[in-house]
Amino acid sequence: MEQKKYAVFTMDVERFSDTECIYSSGIQVNVDLMDGLDEYLSILDKYHIKSTLFTVGELAPRIADRLRSYIHRGHQIALHSYSHVAPITVPLEQFREKIRHAKQRMQELLHVDVVGFRAPCFSMDKDHLNVLKELGFLYDSSFLDFQPARHTVKWDLQNFKQLRENIFHLDNFYEFGLSREKVLGLPFPISGGGYVRLSNWGFVKTLIQHYIHHNDYYVFYLHPFELTKQKIPFLKELKSYDKYYIKQGIQTYSRRIEQIILMLQKSGYEFVTFEQLVQIMNKEACATV
Template sequence: MDEIQWPEGKKCAVMFSFDLDGDTTWENGNRGLPNGEQYIKSLSVGQYGPKRCADRILDKLDQYGVKATFFIPGLTAERYPEVVKRIAAAGHEIGLHGYAHERFAGKTAEEQIEIIEKPQRILRELIGHDVEGFRTPSGDWAVETPKLLYERGIRYSSSMRGDDRPYRTVIDGRETDFIEIPTKWEVDDYVAMAYHMYPAEPAGQDRISCYRNVEDNFMREFEGHYRYGLCISFMSHPQVIGSPGRIRILDHLLQHITSKKDVWIATGSQIADWYREHSGSDYSKTQEVG
């Protein structure tokens, strides 16, 4: 396996990322339930993220001097503009995450273009510039999605699962500068600790994982990526990782990882830019998407 040469001889790369979904995911889920528009409690779970948890996370990142990437739906940005401004003012990166946390899979090209361009306009108005990164909401995209993103100035994605290194995306049979920074379910706080009733998450209920075990899983994944010189993208959600108890998981991760002086902690754009400039252009470092 080819080793990636990280900046200044660093051993591995780490990206801390947060999906600031707000109440969009619960609104989407509630639409499939009888009288779902009346389920206010479920919406409050998502609202907890921008209302309380985002600032708690910002304080923790500031404590350790770490810059992160926040993927934000356009609708959440419209509802919580001051939170978005605080994130940007603190020097963190902001990326696209759809408009209302829609699944790109199954949508027409025209529909996808709208939910790429609309949130870009919203975020540009709030923070004064276009954003360069993207994470697909709800875990999947259509075959043509990378092409539509790339044509509209998006330079990287952190959406897929098929590698533990960045790679160049092949679009229409041609290798491009559209960089993918894969993440993993194993370092996603939502799949381990999210819980709500309407709609049921998880579907069978009866799961909020032991925080100690989740932290241990995250630490083990980091140590593995560190050992092999890879790139790990922690994918968190403020309403989950930002609670008073679970913020300790983030604290311990930051404390441990920042203590290692040979680890490069960077935003998505920084990692994508480095890889684009310093990687080769052979198909062992690419993946075809359409």
């Protein structure tokens, strides 16, 4: 029997200044461009899609009312670390304490269980992942497995059982990896962010179409600034590529997202949050025992 197909739409909810190239340059910017979050959810509303919002812990108190209203509308909140620092650069003990605190604080602030995690810059490894399991998280979604990405390391999920392409399971914990499609034998990320926004649309659309036809799990992610209607500040100190990264394709990204949604709909995908997917995978596991 053919398996059901699932798509998960997510956002890494962070300030514009958290964008890696801006943060690492030390340039001060005083706009958050958080309107892109509202824009994203209004696109998803059109298609009745609920999203998983990976939110930076230290940002949550400043946008708590907004997050509460999104929870009320059926979206789910997960953690995008305590601050926007690559986890693999943080010593394990420090990471454990900071994440324990951020999880608890976000739960108290929003009155929901926070059971999911995505690492800033997809920067995760086995040891930091074990900390998440110890702290009671049910899933992580940081597995990108794309070597050119900054702050990522080659990271194996050896002990995990692979349930589907990019879904891995171990001891009641799931790793939901990002989707990739091979180009000339090498995997290329097709899950959103700059990869989908900056690439030629004909090229990336063909890759996504091919992937979703042959698989049964797809995940999409982006950041608030990528859908902002505000003017993106001109930061003359940034390197040329980084200037291009923060501006290129912002005007047309919402159209691309809608086209991806339509492709998924046409291919019979069901749209779920990661917490729902955990429940679905648990049920599938029970059914096969």
